[in-house]
Amino acid sequence: MNFQNLVPVERGKQYLDLAFKKAREKSSKKITGEWIDKIRTKEMIKLDVVKADLVARLDKVVKSFPSFGHLPEFYIELLKLTLDYKELKRTLGGLNWAMDKIKFLQRNYVRKISKGRDAGKIKGLRNEFYGRVSSVLKQIDKQLVFLEDCRKVMKKYPDIKEAFTVVIFGFPNVGKTTLLNKLTGSRAKVAGYSFTTTGINSGFLEIKKEALQFLDAPGTLARPEKMNAIEKIAYLAVRELANVVVYVFDLSGAVSLKKQEKLLRYLKQNAKKKILLYVSKSDITEAETIADFKKKYKKILNLKELKQEIERLV
Ligand SMILES: Nc1nc2c(ncn2[C@@H]2O[C@H](COP(=O)(O)OP(=O)(O)OP(=O)(O)O)[C@@H](O)[C@H]2O)c(=O)[nH]1
Ligand SMILES: [Mg+2]
Known part of the structure; x- marks a missing residue:
């Protein structure tokens, strides 16, 4: 539309x-x-x-x-x-x-x-x-x-297509839009502050001869009881459009890990969709931090693994 x-x-x-x-x-x-x-x-x-x-x-x-x-x-x-x-x-x-x-x-x-x-x-x-x-x-x-x-x-509404849809979700400023751009080659706005994305950005990637739709949702805080309209749009995208959700973790220290985990728990309880975990900013994150994190969450994917996993799910 x-x-x-x-x-x-x-x-x-x-x-x-x-x-x-x-x-x-x-x-x-x-x-x-x-x-x-x-x-x-x-x-x-x-x-x-x-x-x-x-x-x-x-x-x-x-x-x-x-x-x-x-x-x-x-x-x-x-x-x-x-x-x-x-x-x-x-x-x-x-x-x-x-x-x-x-x-x-x-x-x-x-x-x-x-x-x-x-x-x-x-x-x-x-x-x-x-x-x-x-x-x-x-x-x-x-x-x-x-x-x-x-x-x-x-x-400014996204032009949503009827296609297999991956929604990118996570805390503000963790690198969701950067991931969208990396995956699909789109050029949506990236910036070093929260709530850069206020609507939904979209990009497409051809996998198995099918155009997959990637939606970059606005950043969401772990405060379900007092969400603003921007955050509600992110949940709306997950609820109405997502076949798969990619949850982006930022372990570089900029965003509280506890809060990111709380948000993930809330998403798991509510989304009832397949959730893949991705760690952004690995270039500026201690390798040890990522390794420790992988002990807790077994299935943490890098960019290449993420693409492969999505391909498997299509
Ligand atoms: N070094 C490094 N910086 C990154 C990476 N991914 C994102 N950033 C930086 O982190 C900041 C936020 O990136 P965005 O992609 O805009 O984050 P977002 O999650 O879409 O943010 P909101 O739309 O505000 O929720 C920007 O300054 C990016 O340049 C990464 O992999 N490495
Ligand atoms: Mg963004």
Whole structure:
């Protein structure tokens, strides 16, 4: 699922300016007939163009958002974690209301104009229509701003494929993204501070002629009772998408080992998925520390072994 193509949402004033401009242009073409008929036709064209333009633009926005009834559970949960999902649904409904209202006003004012007997009255009715349409757009302006905020959040959602999926999990700053990049050649952002990854990075690796999906989840602390939304995304990826989880240990001393072990215990209790253990930063970790650690956790894998083990599981 790709959220890159959501249509940018403009402010109400911008939509109005565009629609009024188009109406001016289209109604400036030569019209034949009696002078009063010409005025009527001209003003009706304006009404029609304003309605058609606004409805088309708003409809494009509404249609570019996914229909939530058909979204995989993962994305629904991701929406709930990253934005106000209920408000988003309400807002899209609000845009539908605005489109209906604009169509209704256009029909109504076309009828009134068709009965207009003098030029001043006809132009006055057109102005009234413009005013009422402007007020509809003003009413949904806050919603348009909210939708644009939602779009910016959703644009960053990972494009999850239906594929064998490996989720990389662990404490913040232990080297999860570095592992993703090493495994798949992707170039996701790596940095020496916690919560660098706030969403989900993805990369692909072909194993046995199958494209395997690797997801790098945000760092997670061992505090299940008070998780932030970023941490919840990591568990969501494990729960909804993982076939296998790679748990990354950092034994270089930067992160408390006790806490990393606590997090692993919590993951084991909750994930109910196959978990592989990997030690990062082996270049800056004492060989003895790793050897000791291997006595406790028999199946600690290095990069090569990790690839082999995943290949076995596919
Ligand atoms: N020397 C060395 N440094 C590493 C290794 N892996 C990661 N690092 C460094 O550790 C820091 C954190 O790496 P990231 O890959 O961003 O860690 P992360 O687990 O994705 O971090 P968050 O996204 O914040 O949870 C960066 O400064 C990396 O350069 C490694 O194998 N060796
Ligand atoms: Mg990261």
